Each structure stands twice: as structure tokens, then as C-alpha cells.
Amino acid sequence: MEIQETLWNYIINETLGGRLPEGFDGDYDLIDSGTLDSFKMMNLIIYFEQHYQVEFGINDIVPKHFKSVNALVAFLRNKLG
């Protein structure tokens, strides 16, 4: 499955509990909206590590990578080379 599709599914089902907020799209702000609190962020990182066999360094855990689904997709693609 494409990274984008996998990530959409994860965010919608596991982070948002299957309920999309109004105006949700690839640029929806996951941080300012409070969608990604610290616990959900940690689970998302663990999911990435398990699913894509990538390792996150401490410098990867910064807002610009987690700001939106599109930012996450770009970051993951870059990470996977």
C-alpha cells in the first residue's frame, strides 16, 4: 500500500477514532488542532518503526515533520530514500 494511503488509514482509524473533523485534508494541522497529543505521537512513531523498519532519531521528532498528513508523508518518503 502507498505510504499516503497507509498513513491516512492510520490517522483516521487510530488517531481520530474513525471520525473526521470538519475540513480534514492532507494539510489539516495535526498539532494546533490537538489531534496529535504526546501519547498519539509516540504511538505513531512506534507504528512507523514497526511498519516501515525505519528508526527515528531524537532530531526527527520535531513539529515540522508531524504538522500534517502531507508533511508526514514527505518526511517518511525522505526517510525511506
Added chain:
Amino acid sequence: MKLNLAECFFQKAEQQADHPLILGPGAEDRTSYSEFREEIRLLAKRLRDAGVGRGSNIGLHYRGGRDYIAFVYAIWNCGACVTPLPLELTVPEKRQIFQHIHMDGVISGANILDQIRASVRPAILSLTRQAVFAKVDTVCEAPSHLADINPAFIRFTSGTTGDAKGVVLSHRSIYERIHAANQVLQISENDRILWLLSMDYHFAVSIVAYLMFGAGIILPKNSFGVTLLTAASDHRATFIYGSPIHYSLMTQDDTGALLPPELRLAIVTTTALRSEIADAFYKRFGRILNETYGIIELGLPAINVSHLKEKQGSVGRMVPGYELRLDCLQGQEQGEITIRGKGVLDAYYFPWQSRDAILRQNDGWFRTGDIGRLDADGFLYIVGRIKEMISIGGLKFFPEEVESVLENHPAIHAACVFAVQERQWGMSAMAYLVLAEGRATPDDNELIAYCKKYLTRHKIPGRFQWVDHLTYTASGKKNRNPEK
């Protein structure tokens, strides 16, 4: 009249009505002690109208934050007890809590009620815009002695032996342990504490202490390093309470943000602090992190407030009111940490064991299961753990729980789960697996999908390795340091 922690807070709110209690998540967001007291009273009235009263036990299935604190105090104000239902658990893990701990009702986030729907009755009462109250379909009875100890908190843990255990804390025990810890922490109305941990696991010794001693609690929006530093700076934090990953995230921030000059303590808890993180924090901010020894059964019996670089790595001296005894093998300087003192747990819930029964097993001392040593100045160092708890980004679990799930897989004969320090920001879990006879080896994706049915995400091992056999210690226990 029995001690009630909600009454203690109301008295404090009377003394300092306009003092800020909750600060954040926005720079201008503030709730005063009197405003919070009124919220609690209103919630308590709604709960009483719903039938919550003395002797009730109420599950709390809600995200950490200001509402969580208000719900706990409202439940206490009704004379009832609280059992947290951590959100990160899977549906079967939550069901297990209902099966072992008698609950009369649950406060849940409205949007996550479905996760516990099978355990609650259909009639739902709206408590706030985002929270609902539901009565529980009881499947077990409360232990007959529970009401005698005036319980405030029941923390469900899956025990090290595989037996389910709930740690029961009374209002008196919590009161005693926070007063003991405060002889060292010296929390007062002058403090503003940046709070970074899970309220499901860290409420009884910390949040309660802040409300008891009149401090303000800073709640940041998320855990990115820049967010934490901004929140600390905006609200002039005097105190931070976090796990190693939070300090690591602050250290890597590249915006140049600084910690406020008012900061006097940066407490580290949940798991051992690696020296690289402590060194990096010192280099970036010029501050020594304050390591502690926290344990749900005891509170905070040791805290390192020395601010001495040469004492880095120690959890400090024992807090007044606690005594330490190291049960060392002959000729060894290190041994199992046993402690006695204030605020020891009141009971294990299932199977029921009173405090007296627990302490009687070891001459009145509580066996922690951790191995420690003391230096010449009386500073305690944790050098190992008998109970091999794993902490991933501050989220804890026991390996036995994961092993029992893995060993139920038809292709797995035996499993050994252990922590490996492989990430920059903390531990990862790994599993050694022995294949069952005549079975094909499942691949990692199949194992992850299988685990996900029973375990919350952070408990699923990051790596699986198939081995011919497991290794065992001299006493016959699984060797959870197989890579050493």
C-alpha cells in the same frame, strides 16, 4: 470524619481563591483555584444525581488534562474511589480491568465510549460536552475489606507473576506520601509545575501534591521540545516533572529556546536516565536533572536534589520518613531494595492482600524487586531490576504480559521479551521466540498483526528473533538479558 483529598483541595481553594491552578495549553489560558473548585462541585452534583456516592468505584476513561483532574476530584468529593482505564490499552485489555476490578460506573470521553461499550449499560448521561457517565454491568464483587480503608485510587497493573493485581491507595496513604515527599520537594504556592506524564499512572503522588500545596500546573499542548520549552518559559515554570524522553526532546530543540531562570527542579521519573541524555541536557541548559525513585506501592522514597554532577546517576538519598534496607548476598555491596515508611500501599486488590499481609512476608519491609547500592554519602543507585519492567517513551509494561500473548500463538512454543537500548530516545522491546514443533515460522508482519489483537501498540516487540531455545538464570527464571 474520614480524610478526603477533595476536602483538602477545597480548603486550599478557600485560602487562595484567585491563585492560578491550571496554566495552558495557550499562553493566556488560566483557571484559578476557586474556578476549578466550582467546576468540581458542579461535576460532583451531577455524579451524585447519577447515583455515585460513598463506597462507589468509578472508572475514568478520559485523556489526561484539566478535565481529568476535575473528574478525579469530583469523584472523591462524592466519597467514591477512582480506577483509571488508560486510553492506550486495547479493548481486551480494558475488558480485563472490568473483569477484575468492581466498578459501579465509568466517566468516559464521549468519542471513545465504544471501546468499553460491552462493559457498560446502554443508558448514557451527558456529563460535559465531551464526557459521559455510564453505569457498569458488574461482573465481579468488590473485596469485603475495601470499604474499610477509605480507598481513593485503584491502579490496575498486570503483576510480574502473571496474576492481575490492583494497587489500592487510600486517601490517608496518598496524604502521607505526598507530605513525606514534600519535605524534600518543598512545593508551595510559589511553584508552577510543567506536567508531562500520563495522569493514569502518575496522579497520586504528583498532581495531588500540587493541589494540596497550592502550586500551579502547566499543561503543554504536546511533547515537542520547542512546545515544552515555550510552555516552561511562558508560564515561568519552577519545576518540571517528566520522563527522560521529554528532556531529550528539549535538548534537541534547535530554536535556541532556554529554560526560565525560575526553574529550581527538573524531576526525572518512569525509567532510568541514561548518562548521554543527562550530559546533553547539562551541556545545553547547564542544569543537573533530578533523578528519583518512584514506585506505585510506596510513592517517592528517594529524590536526588543534590544538583551535584558527581552524583548524576543516583536517585538520591532517602526521603525523611522512609528507611532503606539492602538485602545483600554475603560479600556483595548491592542487594534488593527493601523500604518501610509513610504511605505504603493499603492493599493489592486481586487477589486481596492487605498491607499487613504484604509487609508481614518480609518483616515489615516492602520488597521493591529492584537491586541497588549505596555510596559513602548515602546516595542510592539503582543497578538492576528483578521485575523487568519495560518503559517505551514513558509507557510501561511487564514482559510477562507480552510473553503470555505470544505463547498463545500456535506456532510459538516459548517467548522471552526484554528491553534493548537501541533508540536514541529510549528503549525498544525485543522478543526471542522458540518455534513450536511441526509448525511453519510466521513472518514478522503476521506476528505484529496477531499481537495487535491483544496488546496496545507500545507493548508489541519491535524485533522478533527465532532461537533454538531460551536461556534461564540459575534460579530458573527466563534470562531477560540474553544479549549481554
